[in-house]
Amino acid sequence: MSKARFSFKQLLITQFVLGAMIPTLLLSSLLIAAFRDIQTEEQIEKQAAQTQSAVLQLEFELEKLSLQLQQLAKDSNVALAASSGVFAPDARNNMLSVAQQHPLASGLLLLDSKYWVAEAIPISAMVLPISPLQPELTKLYQADYTAVNTTVLLEADQFSELLLPAPNRPGSSHWLVMFLPLKLADSTGIDPRSKLSGALVALISAEQLNTRLQQYLPHARLLNIYWQQQALLPDVAPLDDSVVTRTSLTVPATDLSLSVVVASSRQQALQPITELTYRFVQITLLFLVILLVTGWLFVRREIRPLAQLSDLVAGYAKGELTQPVQHFPYIEFDSIASVLQNMAQTLSEHQHSLEAKVTQRTAELQRAVADLHQTNTTLIKTQQQLIEAEKSSQIGILVAGIAREITAPVSSSMRAVSALDTQHTQIIAAVRQSTLKRSELEQYLRFTADAIEQLGLQLKRAQELLQSFNAMAVDQSREQKRNFNLYDYLHDVVLNLRYELGQYQVKTDIIGDKVMVVQSYPGSFSRILTNLILNSLEHGFDRQQKHHISISYQLLENGLLELRYQDDGAGMPAEVMQRMYEPFFTTAQQEGGSGLGLSIVHSLVTQQLKGTINCNSTPGNGCTFIFTLPVRVVIKPR
Structure with a gap:
């Protein structure tokens, strides 16, 4: 209920004053306007x-x-x-x-x-x-x-x-x-x-x-x-x-x-008319004061019953519902007082009933709030556990991929060592029997050189795989800022997923300056790119068709880094895009999807890296993710 702006006393006085003032004001305004027009023409x-x-x-x-x-x-x-x-x-x-x-x-x-x-x-x-x-x-x-x-x-x-x-x-x-x-x-x-x-x-x-x-x-x-x-x-x-x-x-x-x-x-x-207006205002104010005093004397007697009725209502408003019955000199006010007394008695009865209901509802609400708080705490813990499990599963995927990739160079190295051992045994036997020929020795030396070269290549390949995996694992576990070459790091992330990419017919391109070094959280970059690639493989690509993934980056004029990920997979409809960042939302629940991949990506971009993410996708036209990230550029692009 809005608060009243005027009292009844003010209304009566205002009506009394306006009844006398309006005709005077209208007549004076007309005269001043006419004089103003004449003065303006003379001035022109x-x-x-x-x-x-x-x-x-x-x-x-x-x-x-x-x-x-x-x-x-x-x-x-x-x-x-x-x-x-x-x-x-x-x-x-x-x-x-x-x-x-x-x-x-x-x-x-x-x-x-x-x-x-x-x-x-x-x-x-x-x-x-x-x-x-x-x-x-x-x-x-x-x-x-x-x-x-x-x-x-x-x-x-x-x-x-x-x-x-x-x-x-x-x-x-x-x-x-x-x-x-x-x-x-x-x-x-x-x-x-x-x-x-x-x-x-x-x-x-x-x-x-x-x-x-x-x-x-x-x-x-x-x-x-x-x-x-x-x-x-x-x-x-x-x-x-x-x-x-x-x-x-x-x-x-x-x-x-x-x-x-x-x-x-x-x-x-208009200076003369301004002076005339000023004198008129003075006279009008004096006349208004006289009217106000006269009106107040008349209205004071008329509104005295209203003041008594107002005190009665104020008492009821304070909770004094058992006031004694008051009588007024006017029938209308007396009738209002009787109605107010009946209302106060009814309110008193309802008040006692309402207090009991409020006490009961308050107890029920407190129990519901406690249950809700406990449920919310449990959900938060469960969500954190699932997110950690998702991170562990990503590291497990990297471990499995590295294990498969490292098998080839290790096997080749073992075969080279075995062949080298056989040749070495034959040469020693020939030396002891003094039957070693010059041609056999030269053939042995050539074979040994080839074997050593092959061993070096295979062991270097295994070392690169282990170093790449070690960098990814350390960055994902520690989450510390450091300087890193962006192109090389993205290349290592894709390299660690080579086994998963090998299960599909996928061509991956990385487009960007190869010398630019930035300072940021490399582990977050690794987890973002890993989630996006696995998401494309699981939800967007068909194993029987050829696909393409494009990863590009550039430094914007405002100093921000724009990282763009684009695939040519199945794409997403609008209803999926509206919910794709929600935790536990997945379109592959029957295949074991957790629904945390894009949620983790969104959390890393907006909270860890303080950036923004934008996604464009339509069914059948693939997906494009555009990340705008604040970074510190250590070595500027060429």
Whole structure:
């Protein structure tokens, strides 16, 4: 049962307060919303006027700069400085004066007719690349004395790197460029072949336009400047709930028209309504306090019987089921108290009956828990014994296989020793009788050499089998970490099972780097591979058919070792795969299967080696086991 969040007293007071407050709140909200809309419209109009005023100021600055540059272009000293270098100091002083009067221009260039920079303000502009300006300069020079002042918009990252201060370099790379032709005199009437002496170029960055506009709009935020839908500045995200206005900026003496987008916060526009709302909240809170006090006085008298009834119910809840009968001034409460008393009496009777049943059930449950604990302990011991028996049976299989394998080299060695003994006896007899011939001695020596060589080969084979078996047996019994060559160790495991594999037509391949040495538990690798091979032989292979087992490994990029075992046997259906790691689950119970093979594999991989195992199999398509194991690589693969 969920706990109640409100009392009946709170509910009555809330109803009383809401009945008076809701109409007032609705009316005030409507008035404030209407006032907010009016104030917002006024702010939009105000910002549009401020933006237009700022744009006009910027246009005026551009116009002044254009007129000043025109006067400078008509100065004969400037024209001579561009053509021959004469009066270069005077030209530079005049250019410096224009730059100081109009900081809007980031750079001034004086170019000759060969596109060389004669003078530049600032001095760093002397090394500016002319390639961005060359197309317009070519048009200007081709027009000769008919050329007119031209203003274009260019994009040049090189200008930004040389002319703009470091904090502005990551910004815009757009430039407003003014081209003014330099004429020595109006001599077209005298000599129509007269050429221009050069050009005066003024560079105005979009970042500088942004800075000037921001100075004229201290309470607004310039979002961007656009030319034909192309942004000249990096995009600036508008503030949340802001007022956005757009106006046009016309560049003097050109047909260029830029679009300026400005945003300002609504918070300033709505400041009066915010103050009005604050005063309204104060009045509302005062009115609410008065209503709460009045409501509490009325409700207190109404809920006094409820408090008495609550005390009665609380007593019953504490177990006091024999409380004296109480009477209330209201019929409804008195009826409820009578019903509660009858319920308490009934509960008391059931309580005594239930206590007896609980005592009985508790004793039965304790006995059942004890029996279950004993049974579980017995099952755990039995499971451990079966697992140890399975390990012993695997060692027994290895012993039997080694015994059969070692029989062949030992028998061959015995036959060689017997033949050698016979030859030795004959030679000794011939020596004693002085009938030994040179040819017989040479034949004896050749036979002895062959026999010794054969004995060495057979005994070496027996030694390899015994060493392999000894390594497997020691690793499976001690389970200690050590360094081992993975390829050689897997090869030894397969070698120890050669007799079992020989009962089937099985080809076994081991694929992996032959020099990689890892540090891990080799005994676990041996038991895992032994269980998988025996499982394939017992459940997956047919003695009358040829089969193939592939064992491969590789080092993954994350440093884990991936060991893959794959056969082409009978495979497993989905219902078997769901239970194949369960202890004692086997599909060959009638043939004596223990059902512990894959369970041991799963335990070794997940608990001993701290790895993961994944199996893919379908009936008729064999099985593939993929193990991902953490190991320490001592010698990395080639």
